[in-house]
Amino acid sequence: MSIAEEFEFDPSKVWTNHRPFLTSSAIVGANYGDEGKGKMVDAIAEKYKKEGYKILSARGQGSGNAGHTVVVNGKKMDFHYLTSAGLSADAMLLGPGMLIDPIRLLEEIKKLPEEKQSIVLVAERAAIVTDVERAMDVWCENKRKETNQKIIGTTGSGVGPGVGNRGYRFHVTFADALKFKTAEELKEQYLKNPILPEEVKAVLTDEYAEELLNSIRKLNIIDSVAFLKKCRSEDNWALILEVSQGMGLDPLFGHEGHNVTSTPCTIIGAASGLGLSQWDMPEEAYLMVKAYTSKVGGGKLITKHTPKEEKLSSVIYDMVGERGVTTGRKRDVGWFDAVLTRYAMNLNQESTLCVNCMDVIPKIAKLTDRVPICVAYRNTQTGEVTYDYPYHVSDYEPVYQYVEASGKTDDEIISDYIKAIELYTGGKVVAYGVGPGRDALIWRK
Numbered sequence: 001m002s003i004a005e006e007f008e009f010d011p012s013k014v015w016t017n018h019r020p021f022l023t024s025s026a027i028v029g030a031n032y033g034d035e036g037k038g039k040m041v042d043a044i045a046e047k048y049k050k051e052g053y054k055i056l057s058a059r060g061q062g063s064g065n066a067g068h069t070v071v072v073n074g075k076k077m078d079f080h081y082l083t084s085a086g087l088s089a090d091a092m093l094l095g096p097g098m099l100i101d102p103i104r105l106l107e108e109i110k111k112l113p114e115e116k117q118s119i120v121l122v123a124e125r126a127a128i129v130t131d132v133e134r135a136m137d138v139w140c141e142n143k144r145k146e147t148n149q150k151i152i153g154t155t156g157s158g159v160g161p162g163v164g165n166r167g168y169r170f171h172v173t174f175a176d177a178l179k180f181k182t183a184e185e186l187k188e189q190y191l192k193n194p195i196l197p198e199e200v201k202a203v204l205t206d207e208y209a210e211e212l213l214n215s216i217r218k219l220n221i222i223d224s225v226a227f228l229k230k231c232r233s234e235d236n237w238a239l240i241l242e243v244s245q246g247m248g249l250d251p252l253f254g255h256e257g258h259n260v261t262s263t264p265c266t267i268i269g270a271a272s273g274l275g276l277s278q279w280d281m282p283e284e285a286y287l288m289v290k291a292y293t294s295k296v297g298g299g300k301l302i303t304k305h306t307p308k309e310e311k312l313s314s315v316i317y318d319m320v321g322e323r324g325v326t327t328g329r330k331r332d333v334g335w336f337d338a339v340l341t342r343y344a345m346n347l348n349q350e351s352t353l354c355v356n357c358m359d360v361i362p363k364i365a366k367l368t369d370r371v372p373i374c375v376a377y378r379n380t381q382t383g384e385v386t387y388d389y390p391y392h393v394s395d396y397e398p399v400y401q402y403v404e405a406s407g408k409t410d411d412e413i414i415s416d417y418i419k420a421i422e423l424y425t426g427g428k429v430v431a432y433g434v435g436p437g438r439d440a441l442i443w444r445k
């Protein structure tokens with residue numbers, strides 16, 4: 001073996017101590033998103049702080065299509081790129097699997113208290129999304145309409161086209177963008193993409209390209225792989241992985257009609273998008289659900305309340321709002337779906353559940369003597385019953401069992417409802433939410 005004379009190799013720089021994070025948790029949506037993941041993220045962050053850990057709050061998938069409300073200095077704020085644990089975190093990493101709009105991210109960062117702004121780290125390998133991808137999203141939906149196809153009902157965040165660009169190798173990463181000397185170079189790179197129709201390219205004006213590049217240069221862009229290695233070696237970091245959206249929207253495991261999001265919604269998918277290894281798999285995972293099911297966008301919500309149950313939907317709309325944080329669209333609401341929840345549990349091999357919005361159930365029970373839970377699906381053509389979540393959900397109708405509520409106190413209803421969820425899902429409900437506040441999370445013994 002010959003050794004180059006001009007270079008003295010330093011063996012101490014070689015990383016041999018391969019090991020996972022000392023402790024880590026994942027919070028994942030087990031239905032169609034908006035399950036109230038934020039509250040659980042907060043609770044876990046608080047636990048880690050008490051144990052003396054520094055907190056690395058991280059995402060490895062999704063984009064600005066996620067949305068959660070965070071209270072900063074008593075003021076409610078919507079975040080789309082930043083994690084829910086942002087305020088308690090010591091570092092917040094937006095991983096390579098994400099698609100990020102630099103201008104919008106910078107706007108969110110500016111809403112953080114000053115001392116927290118520098119903790120936001122963007123992986124250099126993450127892809128950029130801009131108005132161009134958003135225009136492409138709209139263009140695709142319009143083409144579907146024109147060709148008599150069902151629309152997807154995307155949030156219009158440009159994530160699908162952004163992922164598509166990566167597939168065609170026409171995406172631009174943050175690392176690419178840092179090499180551009182002028183906004184003109186950024187623009188040129190974008191315009192080289194032959195997949196984009198001219199009308200979509202027109203969105204990228206000189207001023208917009210300038211603003212994009214300026215924003216990119218203001219971000220903390222890092223080599224996330226080296227950063228994770230450093231955190232693992234420092235011995236005092238706890239990792240909280242936030243998986244945005246929900247399992248029913250997973251691009252591989254969602255349902256028919258491609259009415260799904262474009263990046264994975266499983267824990268392992270998000271972990272992979274962050275750059276975790278098989279040894280880093282979170283030791284604790286929480287599958288988040290609501291006490292009912294809600295969904296926005298195209299595709300059937302199988303347990304959707306019938307027109308006769310409108311009054312029950314109103315209870316939910318009054319108590320929770322059920323509007324997407326990103327689009328403001330009203331979500332369809334329906335009964336708890338144990339089939340979808342079991343599916344999410346199976347794909348993540350995890351049975352720890354947290355059920356939010358339990359406060360809704362006693363209110364609903366006042367209007368109906370028994371509360372339905374969907375336990376299986378029946379094929380409307382063949383009558384065949386399945387316990388599994390089928391791809392062609394629209395071929396099925398829900399099979400319900402009921403939790404009797406008449407003559408019971410609110411506490412008894414909640415207790416029986418949770419027991420029923422455990423029976424029909426096979427899961428363990430470790431906590432439940434009884435209000436939107438971060439302190440309204442009750443841990444079960």
Ligand code: GDP
Nearest residue numbers: 034035036037038068069356357433434435436
């Ligand atoms: P995420 O998208 O999963 O992060 O969901 P969020 O944390 O943004 O919560 C979705 C919505 O549900 C927000 O409007 C919350 O205030 C509301 N929410 C969450 N948990 C509860 C709960 O236990 N009860 C009620 N009434 N509302 C809740």
